[in-house]
Amino acid sequence: MKTAIIVRPEAERDIDDAYIWYEEQRSGLRAEFLLCIEEGLAKIRRHPEIYPVVHKNVRRILIRRFPYGMFYLGDQASVVVPAVSHAHPDPQTWQSRG
Numbered sequence: 001m002k003t004a005i006i007v008r009p010e011a012e013r014d015i016d017d018a019y020i021w022y023e024e025q026r027s028g029l030r031a032e033f034l035l036c037i038e039e040g041l042a043k044i045r046r047h048p049e050i051y052p053v054v055h056k057n058v059r060r061i062l063i064r065r066f067p068y069g070m071f072y073l074g075d076q077a078s079v080v081v082p083a084v085s086h087a088h089p090d091p092q093t094w095q096s097r098g
Contacts, residue, residue: 003045004078011070014084018068036063037084040070048072048079062087
């Protein structure tokens with residue numbers, strides 16, 4: 001059974017904001033960022049319970065090559081992604097979305 005993944009609108013905005021910022025830094029960098037986000041989602045889909053719990057029942061996977069973490073809740077049946085956050089902001093940004 002494939003794990004269903006729901007990316008909340010707040011997390012989509014997080015991704016969009018980073019996507020725009022990376023394109024302003026270097027042409028084509030946004031595409032690399034999105035590929036790494038997709039890779040993170042695929043890893044969660046394969047093994048949702050392997051990544052560490054960072055707050056209550058919220059887990060985090062670090063995004064390869066970029067200083068971002070994808071925060072999610074769920075199990076083998078379904079996963080909800082409430083936030084994709086830069087590694088250095090205030091943790092209350094994502095904790096309030098759990």
